[in-house]
Amino acid sequence: MLDFRLDEEQRLLQDMAREFAAKEVAPQARENDERQHFDADLLPKMADLGLLGVCIPERYGGAGMDYVSLGLVCEALEYADSSARTVVSVHVGLNSLTLLIWGTEEQKERFLVPQAQGRKIGCFGLTEPNAGSDVLGMQATARRVGEYYVLNGEKMWISLAPVADHFLVFAYTDREKRARGLSAFVVEKGAPGLSVAEIHGKMGLRGSCAGSVALSDTPVPVANRLGEEGEGFVIAMSALDNGRFGLAAGATGLIAAAHDASVAYAQSRQAFGAPIGQLQLVKEMLAEQVSLLEAARLLWWRAGWMKNQGQPNTRETSLAKWFATEGAVRAADLAIQVHGGYGYSNEYPVERFYRNARATTLYEGTSQIHKLLQADFALGYRAYKSPRCTLPPYGVEEEE
Ligand SMILES: Cc1cc2nc3c(=O)[nH]c(=O)nc-3n(C[C@H](O)[C@H](O)[C@H](O)COP(=O)(O)OP(=O)(O)OC[C@H]3O[C@@H](n4cnc5c(N)ncnc54)[C@H](O)[C@@H]3O)c2cc1C
Missing domain, CATH: 1.20.140.10 (Butyryl-CoA Dehydrogenase, subunit A, domain 3)
Structure with a gap:
């Protein structure tokens, strides 16, 4: 059977997201664009409506809706302003859903639950100044020292980095192994050697925020590695x-x-x-x-x-x-x-x-x-x- 109708729950969510976008997002879009201003006040409002964990299961603090619902929210938000959509597609799509697939129960408790509730914001750091499409050309490294990895490198163009609490970053644990030598880590805001510089002067998405992220001898506990070494x-x-x-x-x-x-x-x-x-x-x-x-x-x-x-x-x-x-x-x-x-x-x-x-x-x-x-x-x-x-x-x- 083929059915193109949204169900009742999806329709209600769509109405709610559209109303929120029309009332809270659209009126500020032009001014935020002009001023290159990211409206961080939107985050708690989105969290209150469950938008920051829309398709994360309830047991991990989310709204427990399906994946189509994530798309409905993104479509409704971007109708009003691309910058607001960026928050959801990065925080939920790139970061939280990755924790849902790959995180251990302990990692889900520590990182996914507060993200789904909107108490912490997640971003995704893959691109580097000299490696975008060519992911394996990245330079960042993670060296294991006891119960920590020591991370070094720079990430570029990282959406939400200036407001993020959890940075999902990728670095080589073994460069010789190429694609099997990358590993993924959750780096927490405040980690020693982690710094963010906001990027200004963008052509568009000026109401959104993006930054470069530097990691300088940043110690990251082994418990923050997502997946196995080499699965990055x-x-x-x-x-x-x-x-x-x-x-x-x-x-x-x-x-x-x-x-x-x-x-x-x-x-x-x-x-x-x-x-x-x-x-x-x-x-x-x-x-x-x-x-x-x-x-x-x-x-x-x-x-x-x-x-x-x-x-x-x-x-x-x-x-x-x-x-x-x-x-x-x-x-x-x-x-x-x-x-x-x-x-x-x-x-x-x-x-x-x-x-x-x-x-x-x-x-x-x-x-x-x-x-x-x-x-x-x-x-x-x-x-x-x-x-x-x-x-x-x-x-x-x-x-x-
Ligand atoms: C506003 C903004 C937000 C972003 N947010 C994030 C984020 O949150 N996290 C993150 O990790 N990154 C983010 N990025 C980075 C983005 O993903 C990269 O810019 C993108 O992957 C392209 O990489 P690059 O800029 O290094 O371009 P390059 O890879 O250097 O590409 C340059 C040109 O060469 C072409 N090219 C490259 N390789 C090939 C090939 N094999 N065959 C044919 N053509 C090719 C490309 O299509 C392009 O036209 C963001 C970028 C922008 C602009």
Whole structure:
């Protein structure tokens, strides 16, 4: 059976997230963008509504909803402001869901529960100044000394780093082993040698915060290592499956926002004695936005459904991310065109949509990386391997 309806719980969550976004997020979006201001006051409000642990099981402090619900929240938030969506797709998607898959019970108690409740904020540190797409080109190292690892290195472009309490970082425990030599660690704020510098001057996502993270002889207890030594690469890839999902849903929200703004403008702007919506070439732009919106939504819904079933979904999530983010850039570009000269001014939100959209085809795998991934699956060079990397199926209790 194929069913495209949201259930009652999902619809209520969607309504609540949309209302929150309209009341608490949208009114500040333009000013935060202008001032490059991250509105940290939103965090406790999101926590109160359960958004910071939306799809984390209740026994780990979350709202216990399914993975589609994570997407619904991301889509609703990004409709109002990409910066607010970033909080959820990074904190929940990249970080908390990784703890859910890979953490020990003790680590879940220590890190996941406070994150799901929104008392602690998590970020994800993979990229370095000289290694982004080329993950294995990273320089960070972790040297075991007794019951600690000593971490050294620098991470770059880390979303939420300036406000984060838990830094999920990746470093080589054995460089010779390449992909099998990376390990994952939770570094806690305040750890000796850990410092964060906020990045300013971004083209978009100016209401979001990102930073570089330096680790200088930072001691990290062995108890903070996620997974086994050498499992860091697969852990990072599984994290990206979930971060990309929130991003795909969020970018869909951005397409919707660009489209709605374009429709409203096309209905009100007069040219040649009639609303510009009556001009066929303007209709063409609106129609293209509709096609992008509907297709992007179907792709992330399918990926969310697969996550709920506990199925591997790297290929489907990647496709959803690639399509929705390129779609967001295109839809925002079209929105500027529909607005004519006014689209070039921050009097209307569409120029901000464009600048925000532009980041989405760069992070969590550039569009080029997603093309390679799709082609490699098609060619049989890549196939699903480890079921350990997937989320626990929704609604199925693990055996105690
Ligand atoms: C706003 C923002 C927030 C971010 N947040 C985070 C975060 O929270 N955590 C984190 O770890 N990182 C984060 N990043 C970093 C982001 O994931 C990287 O920028 C991204 O992976 C690309 O890496 P790079 O910038 O080093 O570019 P490069 O990898 O140097 O790529 C440069 C160009 O070469 C192309 N290219 C590279 N390799 C190939 C290849 N094999 N085949 C074809 N083309 C290729 C790329 O597609 C791109 O066009 C963020 C970035 C931005 C802009």
